[in-house]
Amino acid sequence: MTMKIERTDGANTIDRRVARTRALLQDALIALIPERGYAAITVDDICRQANVGRSTFYTHYADKDALRSATMEVHLRSLSRRRVSDGQETGKRLFEFSLPMFEHANAFRSLHHALLATSGDTIHDELRERIRRTVRTELVEKRIGHDGVPVEFAVQFIVGAFLAVLAWWLAEDAGLPPAQVDDLFQRMAAKGIGA
Template structure:
């Protein structure tokens, strides 16, 4: 097996490459850096943060930081990987309750719940480069998730619309609603947001799942 093959494998559940478990010391260092970044975002905003600030807060050296990440943007993207894992786990849990093993739009409720639980961080990032990075990473994650759902469902679109079109349509609509909801203070509960979103999308997009 090649060196790349030894380090990573294709994960059919997430629709991408899954890395092997990280060494505990490495995981601990990355966790401290992520926590340092989050605390600094709340204190001074993303744009004002320097790598030196993150290192000082996490009590690690610059060389250690750059051994793991190329910069604070890379650190921010990495911090959202747990979201993908959470969505996949929730998909597994919900699949047992559906006849074909896949619950359409399975990302919707857990994404609303995650955003609600971390609303202060999302709001602190609004209008910043970090916010754009976070939203773009979330969008890519949700696109991968929807593609994987459609592949697992194996359904055919009766209208002849390309699958990638429906992926971009569903995720684009979701991201617009998610941003509107957060900017308004997330006053509606996640469960109701999920219900509204499903109600509007079900008639069209979920025909792919049948």
């Protein structure tokens, strides 16, 4: 299954040709990560996969890292939109990000396995940082805390637990559906931070 990012918001704010070219480049990067790992991918590889020239690439992105950041942003935004459009109630769950992430990881196992297997790689670090920001925001907005435990400690605890569970689930192919893994994660996370 080829992974493509669902896009709905870019077409109205930028020229359709620009949006199409950026989508081709972003989808090319996503397709190459499971095959080679982010660090080994070159701009030439991306251009070849997207069927665009190098000058076109540099018209849209300064370098491979700028493409990576834009791809992560669009991708994570698409997961958030999907949760809202699926009618999932927001604000009722402890960590809103977890179920969409488990569902997406299940649908695109090779991509997520590659992302999680490259610890120390910039794309893995960026994914971890974006999850940290999401968790931090949710903890602060929902005013969740535990007797004198600093928020940043709770953030590190939850993100570490989430990524460890996600990596285990993908590697072991434990036979648990995404909703069940998420339920277990949610219950353990709630106990862990005293919510």
